[in-house]
Amino acid sequence: MSGGTHQGGMSLIVRTVTRWLKAFILLFGIYVVLYGHVSPGGGFAGGVVIACAYILLTLAEGRERTARLLSERLAAVLAVAGLLFFLGVGLAGMVGGRAFLDNFLVGDSGAEPALASGGIIELCEIAIGIIVSMSLFLAFAVLSRFRVSLGDGDETATGEGGAS
Amino acid sequence: MALLGILLFLMIIGAVIAVETRNLLSSIVCLGAIGFLLSIVFLFLGAPDLAITQLVVEILCLVILIRATIHRRVETVAGNREFVGLAVTVVMLAIVLMLAISMMAGFPSLGTSVLDRMAQAPSHFYLLQGKAQTGVTNIVTAILLDFRAYDTLGEATVLFCAVMGALAVLRRSARRRPEEGDAGDEGEGGAE
Amino acid sequence: MIYGLCLLLIVVGLYGVVTKRNVVKIVISLAIMEYGINLFLVLVGYRTHGTAPILEEGMMPETLVAQSVDPLPQALVLTSIVIGLAVLALMVALCVRLYERYGTFDVTEMKKLKG
Numbered sequence: 001m002s003g004g005t006h007q008g009g010m011s012l013i014v015r016t017v018t019r020w021l022k023a024f025i026l027l028f029g030i031y032v033v034l035y036g037h038v039s040p041g042g043g044f045a046g047g048v049v050i051a052c053a054y055i056l057l058t059l060a061e062g063r064e065r066t067a068r069l070l071s072e073r074l075a076a077v078l079a080v081a082g083l084l085f086f087l088g089v090g091l092a093g094m095v096g097g098r099a100f101l102d103n104f105l106v107g108d109s110g111a112e113p114a115l116a117s118g119g120i121i122e123l124c125e126i127a128i129g130i131i132v133s134m135s136l137f138l139a140f141a142v143l144s145r146f147r148v149s150l151g152d153g154d155e156t157a158t159g160e161g162g163a164s
Numbered sequence: 165m166a167l168l169g170i171l172l173f174l175m176i177i178g179a180v181i182a183v184e185t186r187n188l189l190s191s192i193v194c195l196g197a198i199g200f201l202l203s204i205v206f207l208f209l210g211a212p213d214l215a216i217t218q219l220v221v222e223i224l225c226l227v228i229l230i231r232a233t234i235h236r237r238v239e240t241v242a243g244n245r246e247f248v249g250l251a252v253t254v255v256m257l258a259i260v261l262m263l264a265i266s267m268m269a270g271f272p273s274l275g276t277s278v279l280d281r282m283a284q285a286p287s288h289f290y291l292l293q294g295k296a297q298t299g300v301t302n303i304v305t306a307i308l309l310d311f312r313a314y315d316t317l318g319e320a321t322v323l324f325c326a327v328m329g330a331l332a333v334l335r336r337s338a339r340r341r342p343e344e345g346d347a348g349d350e351g352e353g354g355a356e
Numbered sequence: 357m358i359y360g361l362c363l364l365l366i367v368v369g370l371y372g373v374v375t376k377r378n379v380v381k382i383v384i385s386l387a388i389m390e391y392g393i394n395l396f397l398v399l400v401g402y403r404t405h406g407t408a409p410i411l412e413e414g415m416m417p418e419t420l421v422a423q424s425v426d427p428l429p430q431a432l433v434l435t436s437i438v439i440g441l442a443v444l445a446l447m448v449a450l451c452v453r454l455y456e457r458y459g460t461f462d463v464t465e466m467k468k469l470k471g
Contacts, residue, residue: 032216037300040212040410042308044438048220055227076331083324086317101313103298121300121309124316128309131320132438135327136224139445142334143452144231165358172361172395179365179388183372188380195384202391209398210406210425213434221441225387232448233380250375257371264363274358275404277426287401287428291409291421301411303420307431319435326442330449 010060018060025053033129034122043125047132054137058144072141075134082130089123165274168208175201188233196226213304362399366392379454379461383447390440394433401426 029049036042058066093102103119175198182194199222206215278285294306308316369392372385406425411417451461458466 037302037305037309039302040216040408042213042217042302042305042434044434045213045217045220048217048224048438048441052220052224052227055224059227079324079327083320086320090313090317101317103310119299119310120313121298121305124309124313125305128316128320131324135324135442136445139327139330139442139449140224140228140231142331143228143445143449145334168358169361172358172365175391176361176365176368179368179372182384182388183368183376183381188378191381191384195387198388198391202395205395206398209402210408211398211430211433212408212410214394214398214430214437217434217437221437225441225444228445228448229380229384232452253371253374257367257374260370261363261367264367265360268359268363271359274399275402277401277403277406279403279421279424279426285426287426288421290427291424292417295411295417303409303411303424303427304431304434307427308434312431315432316435319439323439323442326439326446330442330446333446333449333453 014060018056022053022057025056026050029053029129029133033125036125037121043128044132046125047129048136050129050133051136051140054133055140058141063141063145066141070137072138075138075141079131079134079138082127082134086124086127086131089120089127093120168205171201171205171208175205189230192226192229192233195229196222199225211304213302358399359396362392362396365395368392377463379451379463380448382463383444383451386447387440387444390436394436394440397429397433397436401429 029046029052031046032041032049033043033046036046054066054070057069090101094100101120103121178194178198178201182191182198185191185194199218203215203218203222206212206218272281277287279287279291290307290311291303294303294311295301298306298310300306300310366389369385369387369389372388373382376382376385403423403425405423407423409420409424409427409430411420454466455461458469460466
């Protein structure tokens with residue numbers, strides 16, 4: 001923010017730390033999404049963590065570098081795909097004459113809780129994780145793009161418009 | 165319980181500062197403090213799911229608010245509206261608060277949830293059958309994605325629509341701005 | 357008493373929404389109200405010395421019924437929190453647009469300018 005000296009990014013320290021941390025944050029987000037059915041967490045929390053990872057990347061490295069990993073178009077496509085996937089899982093439950101969103105994959109109930117023990121719950125968690133993370137990243141990306149362009153037009157003597 | 169009261173009291177202090185301070189940035193920071201305290205409160209209330217979600221949501225919330233406001237020569241919009249209106253507002257809000265608290269008189273006291281009062285409460289069913297019917301040990305997740313998955317689908321749609329709304333609100337000018345010159349006039353003419 | 361404090365939090369947020377002139381302040385006040393309401397819903401499901409509604413290793417569902425807090429409000433508030441974030445993003449987007457249009461965050465100024 002105030003330390004924004006490089007074009008479209010933050011200082012070297014922040015960028016180096018981000019380079020090390022981003023994979024772990026992503027991993028933690030995916031873990032929270034996948035294990036939401038046996039421990040606290042789930043698609044909503046994990047999705048926000050994943051979105052945070054990409055937002056940290058955007059803040060530290062600038063929009064151009066992040067767009068190479070995850071462009072806004074791809075994020076929008078993924079968000080829509082997640083929503084359709086959720087809907088598809090719900091419709092797939094209807095195939096055998098069951099109800100919409102019926103849990104048709106659930107196994108024997110006495111089994112130890114494992115990754116797949118929840119049936120469609122796991123699929124829905126993943127779908128929600130994708131929807132939440134991509135939607136929020138998209139919202140942030142659009143907001144930040146707006147700020148940069150506004151800074152250009154609004155403050156004439158900014159020097160470098162794309163700082164942070 | 166006293167701890168809960170203290171945490172809530174701190175939250176209220178934070179809320180008053182957030183509402184009353186002149187500086188927009190410190191107002192946002194106070195909002196963050198309220199959110200983190202709320203996360204701790206959720207943890208005490210036996211809701212670790214909510215605590216985690218509140219924590220990460222609060223971080224993102226702060227980032228979005230600060231990004232949106234920090235460079236905007238935050239002119240401290242000083243003062244409220246005129247004094248008489250303010251006094252009337254405070255009186256009305258005090259009445260609202262009194263009414264709300266008096267309504268609480270018929271409310272079951274804190275700590276006796278519907279599980280204790282009703283044998284037929286749906287939560288009984290969820291807690292008893294959650295593991296057997298869904299194979300999931302976190303009952304909140306079982307409710308969220310199995311018993312009430314329809315709701316959750318709707319919520320995901322609402323989230324998606326809200327973000328698409330934000331995109332739509334920002335889109336035109338964001339497209340127009342980079343070219344600034346001739347394209348800007350075109351966009352202006354097309355929009356008005 | 358705890359309910360009262362929770363309601364006070366909501367009313368403080370309402371006060372901010374009603375009296376403040378800065379749009380961003382109004383958004384922040386709305387967020388405070390939202391926190392108060394979420395907290396209220398969770399408090400309704402609270403049970404004294406309740407545990408989290410998560411089955412641990414080898415735990416029978418009956419013991420969970422006996423000692424867990426109510427999971428239903430939690431499930432509903434969980435989505436509400438995330439929706440709140442998305443709505444906040446939408447409101448911030450609207451604020452940014454308003455600033456671009458009028459050059460100010462002040463509501464009364466906007467009314468005067470009326471574009």
